[in-house]
Amino acid sequence: MGAEFEVAVAGVAAPPAKRRRRMVAAAGGARRRATRRAPAPPTRAVQRLFQASRAVFRGPGTVPAPAEVALLRAMLDRMRPEDVGLSADLRFFKAREAAEGKTPTITHTTIYKSENFSMVILFLPPNAVIPLHNHPGMTVFSKLLLGSMHIKSYDWAGPGPDPATSGANSLPDDRLRLAELVVDDVFTAPCDTxxxxxxAGGNMHRFKAIASCAVLDILGPPYSIEEDRDCTYYTEIPYSHQPSSDLVDNEQERRRLAWLKEIDMPKELKMCSVAYGGPPISDR
Incomplete structure (x- = not known):
């Protein structure tokens, strides 16, 4: 049984050997041409996000232009948990500590970090809290990938009066600064970035997880003690609790104001880091 052997399939006889060879050669050429024309496989969402972030963040002292903000925001709005290898079954989301009356541990992982920007994911089990803190000189994109959380954020209300220097405080070491409420609401995934x-935009914010949460943050530039971008924590003092609270007459505006006081990093804050295990990115 050599090359001349013919096979009938479904009652149709195979062509002669020479014709078969021509057909096979033609089919092989067509496959090669099709292979050459085939587009490259689609880039992973996290890789596309990394490439866009690298183009947008150009170093300390720069703020992305409105068109660049719109680009990154649209990309993040489409991000799903599986794009970074997440599911709600991960151990980061267990609530055992909270059930035992302990402070829940917040876990974070770094996808990428450079001098210009960083990409990180925060994992918060139920009732976990990231206290009120700032982002000095930074632009931050936050995308809630999983869960539900309460966010409260402030911006400084201008230089404003300082009760510590005006003698309004009983404790002269207290340094208070007036801040205006920007956000005080509950967010549930999926939601806008x-x-x-x-x-502006609530540079100082506080997170409290209602249900297990995962938050994808892009920070540009990232925190850096060496470049004077360390994280500062604050405690809130209601505006009306200070003698100088008669500076604002409008009741609605008064409710949006608070005095913020710098504090040391809260001792109850428990954070740990883990290696990123999602789809890899290439910085080439």
Missing amino acids: SVLYPT
Whole structure:
């Protein structure tokens, strides 16, 4: 049984050997041409997000332009948990500590970090809290990938009066500064991406997980003690609790104001880091 052997399939006889060879050669050429024309496989969502972030964040002192903000925000709005390898079954989301009356541990992982920007994911089990803190000189994109959380954020209300220097405080070491409420609401995934800027958008914010949460943050530039971008924590003092609270007459505006006081990092804050295990990115 050599090359001349013919096979009938479904009652149709195979062509002669020479014709078969011509057909096979033609089919092989067509496959090669089709292979050459085939587009490259689609880039992973996290890789596309990384490439866009690298183009948008150009170093300390720069703030993305409105068109660049719109680009990153649209990309983040489409991000899904599986795009970074997440599911709600991960151990980061267990509530055992809260059930035992302990402070829940917040876990974070770094996808990428450079001098210009960083990409990180925060994992918060139920009732976990990231206290009120700032982002000095930074633009931050936050995308809630999983869960539900309460977010409260402030911006400085201008230089404003300082009760510590005006003698309004009983404790002269207290340094208070007036801040205006920007956000005080509950967010549930999927929801729109939030953006904060160096002096607007709620640069100082507080997270409290209602249900297990995962938050994808892009920070540009990232925190850096060496470059004077360390994280500062605050405690809130209601505006009306200070003698100088008669500076604002409008009741609605008064409710949106608070005095913020710098504090040390809360001792109850428990954070740990883990290696990123999602789809890899290439910085080439």
